[in-house]
Amino acid sequence: MALGWTGYLIVAVLVLTTLAFVAARARASATVGGDVRLLHSLPNYYGYNAAMFTAVPALGVMVIWLLAQPMMIENSVFKLIPDRVVGEGSSRALVMSDVRRVAEGLDIAVERGALTEEEADTIRTDEQDVRSILGGVGVALGSNVEPEVLQAAQQYRSKSEIGTFWMVLVVGAMALVGGAAAIFVTNGDFRARNTVERGALGLLMLAASLAILTTIGIVLSMLFESINFFRLHPWTDFFFGGSWAPNFRGDSDLSILPLLWGTLYISFIALLVAVPIGLFAAIYLSEYAGPKVRSAAKPLLEILAGIPTIVYGLFALLTVGPALVSVFGRGDDGLLGVEWMSGATAVLTAGLVMGIMLIPFVSSLSDDIINAVPQAMRDGSFGLGATHSETIRQVVLPAALPGIVGAVLLAASRAIGETMIVVLGAGAIAKFSLNPLEAMTTITTRIVSQLTGDTDFASPETLVAFALGLTLFVLTLGLNVLALYIVRKYREQYE
Template identity: 65%
Template sequence: MPVLWLFLVVLALTGSGFFIGRQRALASAKGDSRNLHSRLPYYGTHAAISVIVPSLLVMAIWLFVQPLVVSSAAEAVLPQALLTADASAGLLMAEVHRVGAELVDQGVTGPLAALVPAGTTAELIPAIELYVANTHTGHLWMSIAVILVALVMGGLALRPINAEFRARNTVERTIMALLIAAASLAILTTVGIVLSMLFETINFFGLHSWTDFFFGTTWAPNFRGDSDLSILPLLWGTLYISLIALIVAVPTGLFAAVYLSEYAGPKTRAFAKPLLEILAGIPTIVYGLFALLTVGPMLTTLFSAGGLLGVDWMKGATSVLTAGVVMGIMLIPFVSSLSDDIINAVPQSMRDGSLGLGATHSETIRQVVIPAALPGIVGAILLAASRAIGETMIVVMGAGALAKFSLNPLESMTTITTRIVSQLTGDGDFSSPETLVAFALGLSLFVLTLGLNVLALFIVRKYREQYE
């Protein structure tokens, strides 16, 4: 049974449990809901939760475990002759997954020799057949298990329902447990991400010198075993581009926030603020295209040979300045929205007191409002900085791919995020330092952005109470 159909069956059983629970409670109260301990909907909700939560949990676990088991079984029958050639097990299994998934989606069963797409390696057909057969079998048993769990748990939930059953207390405890589980899942996911990067980083430092990574000055991966993999050139490019982005975003965003909060009328604010925040909803790939097709050529016409200024400072459309300017435009709504909220949180009594002492409106903003909101504004700037450091698509399309130290903003450079993408794309071997270095870079970037976020929260929380 397809997963969507199974999900719809579970929803139908959930709805049935809800109505049966209601009717059972009402029947036990002889048709008068006033004789019930809890309100009538709680009894149906108790039955519905007992049906849908365990069944969806079983479905989720099954969908997570089944691909691992199926892939392991298919990999076990791969021809040894292919494994000793240039193709690795990972590459062969990628083809098995691709072809097998297509056949499973088409509902194909039985012998597959005549149904396998042209161009598929003939020696992989047994592994593909096993993959498809096990996937169909797994889906069948998953459907049986999920429906059985739904029926059993629904029946167990209906048994205690009567007029004295404390349905409201049970439902509230169950919902509390679900909320705690959701919060724990988010925390565990974060811990899992960090640990996965940490273990791979340890493997990387087992193959490559940590002193070269942290203190070297060259980034030159070559997959020959003698690569120079230093983070410093990438870190320089990351911080340089982020600095230019903040130089663009902070004044513009802060001035926009001051205007919207202190000068703009209600109608202007209601129109301008949502229009400004639209910038935050534009996909970063669109910003990357804007950098590549508009900002880069525009800067080239100014600073390249034969340009408007008659100088030869820029060799191509990709540069630090191109990526920094476009990234700064992207960060404007982050700075303006957070700063606007922080400025509006300054008590009106402080403005009134300043105006009552004879200060003008602009003097009140400069000498009272901005100093009072400064900790929050600094926090907003640091959050924007962490957003800039983690940006990828704008840098990939606007900054180039050269890892080097330079103060010239018109030259191409690269960042940590772009190198992570580069090292993990393609057919890289996950046992080589040239691929594992991506995890070391990712962990370093995580520590950097986490430090900025913690600093921003510390500043906001430490000084915010002075004005509450």
Template identity: 75%
Template sequence: MPTFWLVLILIALSVAGFFLGRNRALVSANGNTKDLHSLPSYYGHNVALTALVPALALLAIWLLVQPVIIESRVSSMIPEESIAEGSNISLVMSDVRRVAEGLDIAVAQGAMTADQARNMRADLADIRSRLGEVGVALGSEVRPEVLNAAQTYRSMSNTGNTVMTVLVGLLALGGFAWSYGRTHKDFRARNVVEQGIMGLLILAASLAILTTIGIVLSMLFETRNFFGLHSWTDFFFGSTWAPNFRGDSDLSILPLLWGTLYISVIALMVAVPIGLFAAIYLSEYANKTTRAFAKPLLEILAGIPTIVYGLFALLTVGPALVSFFGQGEGGVLGVEWMTGATSVLTAGLVMGIMLIPFVSSLSDDIINAVPQAMRDGSLGLGATKSETVRQVVMPAALPGIVGAILLAASRAIGETMIVVMGAGAIAKFSLNPLESMTTITTRIVSQLTGDTDFASPETLVAFALGLTLFVLTLGLNVLALYIVRKYREQYE
């Protein structure tokens, strides 16, 4: 049974359990709700949640674990000598999954029977012709061992799905029967339901924490593998980034770190003044009508996808900078300082525009959190509006604004699409903002793009870069939160 229909059946059973459980509680109290320990809805929620939640939990765990187990067993069936040179087991397994999906389509559309899909081993020509009838092409590279593995993969997947459907259905029915059977007017349904909701909330919070831990551990393990193949001194203290998948690579993070910080600084030089001035105007000078109109328009920038900003950098900002700083005598300055549309300045300007609503929104909230009594006291002593803003409001809000700027900096450091399309792909040390450079995030994308072998340092370096970037942004976030918390303790 497809997972979608199984989920719909579970939801339908849960809805039915709600009404049946509520009705059973009312019947046990002869229709008098005052005789019930809890409100009638609690009895219905108890039956609904008991039937739905454990079954959905089992379904989610099964869907996560089953593919891992099947792929592990099927991959062990493929002999190492059958893996072509330049390929790896992950590529072979992708072929296995593709062939297995083709067999499923052929069986579903009647091109072959389930027994034929399961038992045909050697006649690849016959199988190709049958799959061709339903528009599935195997290609010429499918070997008998791949077909054998695909048939095993399909068989194990179908068996696993059948067992999953049976177990999930039995668990849902068992939960329904158990909770419905103990539904009675004296049953403390409210206590049980509230404890169950509390457990779900704790589980949700734990999943967020466990996911973060899992991300960090996955990067740590792969980073450890990288440093087992490449010198850590060259990575942290080298001066050249020159990956070569044939060996003898120079993989130093310093040129990438320089490009990342350089672009981020330019972005903050654009975003901080504009965003801060916008926040001061909206919070201190604008009337309610202007604020209600301007603030949503300003925050629209935050909802624009970063790929759109990248296109804006590549097609508009970059050519505009070239027309001003480049093109020889045809340029505005008459000097060819910039030869291409991609540069540090291009990416920095567009990234700064992207960060404006981030800085302005946080700063606006922080400035509004300054107690009104401080403003009134300053104005009562004879200070003007501008003097009050400069000498009272801004010093009081400064710690929170600094925290907002640090959060914006961590956002800039982690940006990818804008620098991919606007900054170029050259890793080097340079102070010229009109030259192309690259960043850590861009190199991570580049190193993991394509059919690469995860046993080579040129691929594993992406995890070392990611872990370094994670530590850098985590440090900025922790520092920002510390500053904001200190500010809140002082003025709340």
């Protein structure tokens, strides 16, 4: 219901914005007797000014309201739930999930006529089977509805409806007042263009600030949860322990070192595949290929970058893994006659497929860097009697080397953060091993595993995912900073 009102409100604001644009433009023209040459700004700027003051404040308040209202309502409703309900193997997140599901079910039941508004607000579990009523309108519940959860859901509905009513009222009033004020100040001497340009600049600054604030928010959210984890689990075991064995019953070994080893090992194999192929492809496209070949080959190569990683993961699981098993595994069935590989999931499987995925990253960046080397350097080398290959080896590649190293480091950070290929291709065993034909796991895979299913965000076995995420963030950030440092310090400046 709230979503429906939100949609209607957005449409209403857009309609008011259009009307304000037309009205302000007409008023500006009318104030100068229809001679637009007497206006300070072009007529459209007066319309843009009115549209800006109508839409931007109203929609901005609506976005903030929609973000803040659910959190405020949940904090208010959660206080109504007794500790008995929360303490029976559940958590706040799980209980509030049930509350929201029941509240949405009551809304659907009212919309479909299964309940009246009065019945939805007064129904009790001892009067009717709420679970069967909600199931009849397509809302699936995993267990019976507790009386306290039902009452909290009814309060959730009530507070949401009140909040939505006030949101519609406030946002609508702001759109009307903003549009009316902008139309009222419109006249021939009003500097509408200056106001619109300042408003556009403010919106651009807001967009840039939101991107920065989002990054800061992500880091802080991981940092605070990581601090909670280290309060429950010793940091020495996390950073210096030798095993990974989470146990939700307690006594867990939660060391990052086996996961970090698997992450770096798989990434190393991926770079062994991607760097030579990608670099050779870049050299061919930039130094040997003709315009027609280049215009066809480069887009085809970069298609690899647009393939979803889940597709790469399926390719690893269904094609590359069985192919490796046919060569290295299952005794007499293997091509080599020795059982070196017991299953399709292995470090080599994930590394090969991830390397294929990284080829366009290395080739595209390296191609742009090689093309940035001035043609005059090549011509000078040719004039001294060097061959084409000698020019590439001794002139072009040394000049482009800092940028190529930066491209490789960026590809390495991309490999370290990969998830789906590792989930489907590498396995889920955390251990130290040099054998690339054995299954291992990575940091990203364990993050997914620890946060999958019904989790208790008060246990170290769940909170460890945030510590892993923060460590991974620091690792990839370090690689990116190193890449930028190398490129900026050692790159050559050409005119």
